[in-house]
Amino acid sequence: MPHSAVAFTESFTNMGVHNVATKAGDRLDFDGGVQVIVTKGGEGDITHNDGGEGLKVGKRYQDEDTGIEVLVTKPGAVTLQCNGKDMELQEPKKTKSAD
Numbered sequence: 001m002p003h004s005a006v007a008f009t010e011s012f013t014n015m016g017v018h019n020v021a022t023k024a025g026d027r028l029d030f031d032g033g034v035q036v037i038v039t040k041g042g043e044g045d046i047t048h049n050d051g052g053e054g055l056k057v058g059k060r061y062q063d064e065d066t067g068i069e070v071l072v073t074k075p076g077a078v079t080l081q082c083n084g085k086d087m088e089l090q091e092p093k094k095t096k097s098a099d
Contacts, residue, residue, distance in 0.1 A: 022041045022043070022068055023041040024038055025037070025038065026038040028046055030048045030076070031048075032077070033074055034072075034076030035072075035073045035074035036061075036070040036071060036072050036073060036080070037070065037071045037073055038068065038069070038070050039060065039069045039070060039071050040067060041068065042063075042066040042068040043066055044065075044068050044082045044083050045082065045083055045084075046068065046070070046080065046081070046082050047081050048079060048080050049078060049079045050077065050078055050079075051077065051078070051079065052077070052086075054075065054076060055072045055075050055076055055077075056072060056075050057073065057075050058071070058072065059071075059072045059089060059090075060072075060089075060090040061080050061087040061088065061089055061090065062090050063083070063088070065082070065085070066082055066083065070087070
C-alpha cells in the first residue's frame with residue numbers, strides 16, 4: 001500500500017497521524033495556564049500530560065526526532081510531549097570561564 005500525504009494550510013495527515021507545522025515564535029497555551037514559546041520549529045504535534053516533575057519558567061525542552069525546541073514562559077505540573085513522546089529537558093550550555 002503506498003504512503004500518501006494530504007497538504008493543508010498549517011498541517012498534514014500521513015497514514016492517520018496529524019502533524020502540525022510548529023514555527024519558531026509560536027506561543028502554545030495549555031490547560032492550567034501553562035505556556036511555552038517555540039524557539040526552533042519543525043513538523044510535530046506538541047501536547048501535554050498531567051503530572052510529572054512539572055515545568056519551570058526559563059527551562060527549555062526539545063524533541064530529538066523533530067528538532068522542535070520550546071522555552072517555558074508560564075510553569076505548571078505537566079509533561080510536554082511531541083508526537084506522543086516526552087520532550088527532553090535541555091541541559092544548560094557550558095561556557096568557558098573568564099579566568
